[in-house]
Amino acid sequence: MCIPHDAVLCRQRHKIEIMFGRLKDWHRIHTRYDRCAHTFFSAICIANVIFWL
Secondary structure, three states: OOOOOOHHHHHHHHHHHHHHHHHOOOHHHHHOOOOOHHHHHHHHHHHHHHHHO
């Protein structure tokens, strides 16, 4: 018996979970060395650009 679910939503969620897993590999982001929210968000953006290139 199959549990009803939205396959498209499941695939999109999986991509987000993979992205957060990769971000945790970056020690600077994982431990949040940056005190300023703007700098922290910039580091996240830079890491994501590197992942997808």
